[in-house]
Amino acid sequence: MHRIAPSILSADFARLGxxxxxxxxxxxxxxxxxxxxxxxxxxxxxxxLVCEAIRPYASVPIDVHLMVSPVDRIVSDFAKAGAGIxxxxxxxxxxxxRTIGLxxxxxxxxxxxxxxxxxxxxxDHVLEKLDLVLIMxxxxxxxxxxxxxxxLAKLAAVRRRIADCGRDxxxxxxxxxxxxxxxxxxxxxxxxxxxxxAIFGTKDYAATIAAMRAQLAAA
Ligand code: DX5
Ligand code: ZN
Numbered sequence: 001m002h003r004i005a006p007s008i009l010s011a012d013f014a015r016l017g018x019x020x021x022x023x024x025x026x027x028x029x030x031x032x033x034x035x036x037x038x039x040x041x042x043x044x045x046x047x048x049l050v051c052e053a054i055r056p057y058a059s060v061p062i063d064v065h066l067m068v069s070p071v072d073r074i075v076s077d078f079a080k081a082g083a084g085i086x087x088x089x090x091x092x093x094x095x096x097x098r099t100i101g102l103x104x105x106x107x108x109x110x111x112x113x114x115x116x117x118x119x120x121x122x123x124d125h126v127l128e129k130l131d132l133v134l135i136m137x138x139x140x141x142x143x144x145x146x147x148x149x150x151x152l153a154k155l156a157a158v159r160r161r162i163a164d165c166g167r168d169x170x171x172x173x174x175x176x177x178x179x180x181x182x183x184x185x186x187x188x189x190x191x192x193x194x195x196x197x198a199i200f201g202t203k204d205y206a207a208t209i210a211a212m213r214a215q216l217a218a219a
Contacts, residue, residue, distance in 0.1 A: 002186060002216045004209055005030035005063050005172070007196030008054075009045065009143045016050070019200070020057040026205035027213070030063040030085070032174070032194045035078075037068040040092050041141035048074070048081040055082035065113065065174065065194075067140045068092065071099050079106035087111030087134050087172075090122045100129050111172070115139060116148050120157060127165050132192070133158050137185075138175030144197040147176030152188040159189025179211045183219035 006028045011019035020031055033051060038044040051062060061084030068074060069092035078086055086103045090112060093099045103110035111132030114122060116139055123133065135158060137151035155173060162169045172192035173185055182193055193212070202208045 003029035010196035010200035051081035
């Protein structure tokens with residue numbers, strides 16, 4: 001089962017509702033929602049108000065990627081705003097296990113995000129509590145960056161850890177995912193694919209997502 005999660009960071013923000021409708025109609029499985037705070041990452045994007053505003057346009061779950069520090073205070077705001085999944089970076093919170101519990105108490109699925117330089121040891125003791133692991137294949141903060149190939153080995157290692165743990169934990173990848181490399185990334189073990197510029201930068205979202213699915217089927 002492969003899921004495609006277009007990142008609205010590369011959508012036309014002046015027509016955000018329309019863009020979300022279009023990408024869902026084109027076959028998106030999730031809407032990836034990038035939250036940046038100009039503190040944990042050097043960029044500033046959108047918050048719970050925008051999440052709430054787009055909820056009626058998104059007939060698929062909203063996959064909130066928090067690139068903010070601190071994390072805990074904002075979690076319930078996103079849950080109330082309609083998030084389905086909330087993922088955070090372990091370096092951005094003081095108590096990783098507490099933050100996971102908080103996300104679950106709010107009724108959302110919880111994900112942990114590992115940057116290119118963040119070790120897998122952050123998964124020790126908490127993996128079995130997670131619904132999703134997100135491997136960053138770029139350094140977070142901007143759309144349109146090149147895929148960092150070391151992410152492939154990291155995905156394969158997390159796939160093994162998930163198999164050992166025996167729970168249905170999604171393995172998501174974020175950054176530089178395109179039609180050209182999605183097959184190789186799937187072979188490394190990812191099942192959920194964030195893609196921003198490679199979808200919203202094309203004219204025909206349905207054709208692009210179909211091309212991605214064709215690559216996934218062949219992988
Ligand atoms: C980067 C964000 C990504 C970004 C991906 O910090 O987390 O979700 O939108 O954009 P592309 O697919 O263009 O690399
Ligand atoms: Zn993201």
